[in-house]
Amino acid sequence: MALQIKNGIVVDPKNGISGEKMDIFIKDGKIVEEVKKNCRVIDATGKLVVAGGIDLHAHIAGCKINTGRAMRPEEMRFVRRKSNGLRAAVGRTLLTSPAIGYEYAKMGYTTAVDPATPSLYVIHTHEELDSIPIIDKATLPLFGNWHQVMRYSADKDIEKLKSFVAWVLERTKGYGVKLVNPGGVEAWMYGGNVHTLDDAVPGFGVTPREIITSLIAAVEELNLPHSAHIHCNNLGMPGNYETTMETIKLAKGFENRDRQVLHVTHVQFNAYTGSSWRDIGSGAEEIAKLVNRIESVTIDMGQPIFGHATTMTADCPWQFELHKLAKAKWCNRDIELETGGGIVPYVYRAKNAVNSVQWATGLELGLLVDADKIAISTDYPNGGPFNSYPYIATLLMSKKFRDEEMKKAHPYIEKATSLPSIDAERTIEDIVKMTRVTPARVLGMKNKGHLGTGADGDVAVYDINPMDYNSSNFQAILKALKNPLYTIKSGEIVVKDGDVVSEVWGRTYWVDVRDKTTTELIERDLEEYFNYYTVNRENYGVEERWLQNPLRVMAG
Amino acid sequence: MASKPVAGYGGVIILLVMKPRVDFEVNVEAEITPELAAKPFEEIKQFKVYYGNRLVPLEELFEIEKKGDDEILILEGDFSRVKWIGKSMEKGEVVIKGDIGAHCGAFMKGGKITVEGNADDWLGAEMEGGEIAVRGNTGNLVACPYWGNLKGMKGGRITVYGNAGNYIGEKMCGGEIEIRGDAGDFVGTEMKDGKITIHGNCGYVGGDMKGGEIFIGGSFEVVPAFIKTDDGFIGDVNVKGKGKVKALK
Numbered sequence: 001m002a003l004q005i006k007n008g009i010v011v012d013p014k015n016g017i018s019g020e021k022m023d024i025f026i027k028d029g030k031i032v033e034e035v036k037k038n039c040r041v042i043d044a045t046g047k048l049v050v051a052g053g054i055d056l057h058a059h060i061a062g063c064k065i066n067t068g069r070a071m072r073p074e075e076m077r078f079v080r081r082k083s084n085g086l087r088a089a090v091g092r093t094l095l096t097s098p099a100i101g102y103e104y105a106k107m108g109y110t111t112a113v114d115p116a117t118p119s120l121y122v123i124h125t126h127e128e129l130d131s132i133p134i135i136d137k138a139t140l141p142l143f144g145n146w147h148q149v150m151r152y153s154a155d156k157d158i159e160k161l162k163s164f165v166a167w168v169l170e171r172t173k174g175y176g177v178k179l180v181n182p183g184g185v186e187a188w189m190y191g192g193n194v195h196t197l198d199d200a201v202p203g204f205g206v207t208p209r210e211i212i213t214s215l216i217a218a219v220e221e222l223n224l225p226h227s228a229h230i231h232c233n234n235l236g237m238p239g240n241y242e243t244t245m246e247t248i249k250l251a252k253g254f255e256n257r258d259r260q261v262l263h264v265t266h267v268q269f270n271a272y273t274g275s276s277w278r279d280i281g282s283g284a285e286e287i288a289k290l291v292n293r294i295e296s297v298t299i300d301m302g303q304p305i306f307g308h309a310t311t312m313t314a315d316c317p318w319q320f321e322l323h324k325l326a327k328a329k330w331c332n333r334d335i336e337l338e339t340g341g342g343i344v345p346y347v348y349r350a351k352n353a354v355n356s357v358q359w360a361t362g363l364e365l366g367l368l369v370d371a372d373k374i375a376i377s378t379d380y381p382n383g384g385p386f387n388s389y390p391y392i393a394t395l396l397m398s399k400k401f402r403d404e405e406m407k408k409a410h411p412y413i414e415k416a417t418s419l420p421s422i423d424a425e426r427t428i429e430d431i432v433k434m435t436r437v438t439p440a441r442v443l444g445m446k447n448k449g450h451l452g453t454g455a456d457g458d459v460a461v462y463d464i465n466p467m468d469y470n471s472s473n474f475q476a477i478l479k480a481l482k483n484p485l486y487t488i489k490s491g492e493i494v495v496k497d498g499d500v501v502s503e504v505w506g507r508t509y510w511v512d513v514r515d516k517t518t519t520e521l522i523e524r525d526l527e528e529y530f531n532y533y534t535v536n537r538e539n540y541g542v543e544e545r546w547l548q549n550p551l552r553v554m555a556g
Numbered sequence: 557m558a559s560k561p562v563a564g565y566g567g568v569i570i571l572l573v574m575k576p577r578v579d580f581e582v583n584v585e586a587e588i589t590p591e592l593a594a595k596p597f598e599e600i601k602q603f604k605v606y607y608g609n610r611l612v613p614l615e616e617l618f619e620i621e622k623k624g625d626d627e628i629l630i631l632e633g634d635f636s637r638v639k640w641i642g643k644s645m646e647k648g649e650v651v652i653k654g655d656i657g658a659h660c661g662a663f664m665k666g667g668k669i670t671v672e673g674n675a676d677d678w679l680g681a682e683m684e685g686g687e688i689a690v691r692g693n694t695g696n697l698v699a700c701p702y703w704g705n706l707k708g709m710k711g712g713r714i715t716v717y718g719n720a721g722n723y724i725g726e727k728m729c730g731g732e733i734e735i736r737g738d739a740g741d742f743v744g745t746e747m748k749d750g751k752i753t754i755h756g757n758c759g760y761v762g763g764d765m766k767g768g769e770i771f772i773g774g775s776f777e778v779v780p781a782f783i784k785t786d787d788g789f790i791g792d793v794n795v796k797g798k799g800k801v802k803a804l805k
């Protein structure tokens with residue numbers, strides 16, 4: 001049945017609408033001009049109406065989060081929902097699959113992307129994505145430490161690399177290219193790491209710089225909807241902001257009219273000055289200046305939240321460091337010739353100087369970078385649970401709330417960061433950009449993040465008037481953002497008054513670029529590769545018919 | 557033994573007595589503390605517990621008798637399928653004149669539990685204070701942390717007059733455990749502080765032990781990562797531990 005959202009105050013920056021009273025019509029899961037009859041009407045008088053939120057970086061599925069769940073039974077004692085007709089949902093920072101779908105819907109989000117899956121275990125990733133209700137999803141396979149990728153990069157053979165990327169995306173039903181500590185995870189197989197962009201990767205004679213630029217070149221020539229998505233080298237280390245800035249500058253050599261050419265993710269973890277944990281500081285200002293200047297780069301925050309978190313990344317050497325620092329239980333894994341992975345439970349403590357600097361650095365980025373170049377994220381579950389996005393948005397919107405929260409943090413942030421001196425407050429339009437428009441553009445999802453005709457019928461209605469709210473009344477903002485009056489997914493009402501009322505099933509996006517290149521180029525290499533692999537080539541990857549609700553995107 | 561468990565009440569019996577009505581076919585999850593005994597009788601009868609997967613009022617499963625308003629709970633009969641008795645209790649007294657099921661006294665903060673029969677697994681798990689005495693034997697995992705948690709028993713005292721199973725006092729951070737009989741393997745694994753005394757024999761002791769003391773009357777084995785000293789062993793050197801394992805004198 002069609003749906004009319006009546007008299008809401010629409011904020012839709014992509015279509016130039018900033019707070020107009022208008023009606024939104026949804027029919028057959030899409031936004032349409034108007035529906036005359038047989039229409040269910042929702043009254044949204046004086047309420048904020050926006051597109052459904054998009055999370056472009058959250059580890060919501062795959063072998064990492066699942067190993068984390070097995071490793072942390074204590075997480076599962078936090079009951080979020082008893083079944084009541086739907087499914088039970090548990091988990092404190094590591095949520096079960098139904099809980100992930102419900103919690104996203106409960107804050108008005110309708111799309112999320114898993115940013116790192118080892119291709120060898122992609123079948124598991126898709127099984128899990130298929131168990132997440134409500135939201136649309138996609139997964140990005142890991143490329144940055146794959147032997148084939150490093151060999152082609154060393155040979156500067158972009159044609160073969162293109163062919164390989166296209167082959168992997170088809171086999172894994174992946175959506176884009178993810179790099180994690182390029183070269184570093186391979187070095188870790190020998191107990192080392194790479195520390196600058198020009199360190200040689202053992203055994204390959206290739207540098208992280210070459211891996212990154214080759215992959216960007218391949219992605220741009222294939223014209224994938226999403227650009228290369230990078231987790232920089234030296235993550236978590238004091239003084240790493242220089243590496244991050246150098247990585248960002250690599251994007252200068254490329255151009256794309258529709259989108260960025262490099263998305264640098266969870267930049268907060270890569271934006272520290274100083275030479276040790278004793279003099280760590282925030283490099284957010286410098287990074288923000290650079291990102292604002294370079295047209296072709298976007299970032300996301302990676303904001304840590306005080307409280308429990310579970311760090312999980314393919315960056316094995318960093319996870320080993322963190323395990324030693326935190327003295328926590330851990331797991332580290334080598335995934336054959338492709339990548340690795342590590343998991344360490346962590347608690348961000350407000351009383352801890354370093355944790356406070358991390359918290360402040362994320363917010364600095366959120367305030368200083370242009371709203372159409374940065375997306376809100378916690379790098380779930382690395383920075384904390386994703387359902388704290390309303391908390392982050394409120395911090396960005398209200399100086400008073402920031403001051404309140406800063407009182408809880410360690411006073412060292414006054415010396416090490418510029419957060420106390422920033423008076424800026426984000427508007428609702430900025431927040432809509434950071435949670436809807438920018439992620440949609442970064443991911444190249446043209447039907448998402450706006451409410452124009454033909455867009456997906458994903459809408460959220462919040463109990464706040466964008467033309468008339470008081471930023472110092474932060475409790476009201478937080479409450480409104482936390483409990484949307486309605487979340488609508490593909491024209492179905494899934495959340496009403498902050499609680500899930502029904503379940504729909506979203507789609508899994510994947511990109512097919514086989515027509516841009518040919519597998520013949522790498523046929524011989526693949527044959528040799530699979531001669532020595534644990535899996536036969538016939539058994540590698542997943543078929544489209546195995547997925548519950550796949551959506552094939554043709555690039556170009 | 558201990559036929560008059562509630563001593564010191566001047567001959568006037570003021571307590572809540574519960575007896576099972578039926579032989580339980582499935583486990584009962586009854587998170588009952590002595591505080592319940594002080595509530596009005598009607599409320600006690602209607603107190604909801606899980607019988608298998610059904611939520612049922614207490615009176616459907618037990619014969620209940622209330623005498624007075626004191627926080628004393630007497631459980632008569634076979635309670636070996638009744639779990640979580642005395643969970644998180646802070647004060648008062650529970651006397652079990654028979655066997656008791658798993659998780660008895662878990663998260664306990666104060667008060668006293670006396671078991672005249674045997675106790676099942678997870679006795680006093682993550683206990684913080686108070687006292688538990690068991691006249692019979694106990695199962696495994698006495699005073700352990702629940703899976704994934706980093707701290708086991710933090711305070712209080714557990715005395716077992718019979719034997720105990722495996723994994724006694726894992727990740728223990730304080731308090732005292734005394735086993736008058738024998739114990740199984742893995743006593744005081746990852747122990748940080750506190751004291752465990754075993755009068756009989758036991759198996760492996762103190763793996764990854766960081767601190768605290770273990771006294772053993774009978775035979776035992778230590779893992780190879782312990783250093784022998786004049787009066788016992790110190791370890792575990794794998795984790796730079798300073799735990800002491802000594803013979804009971």
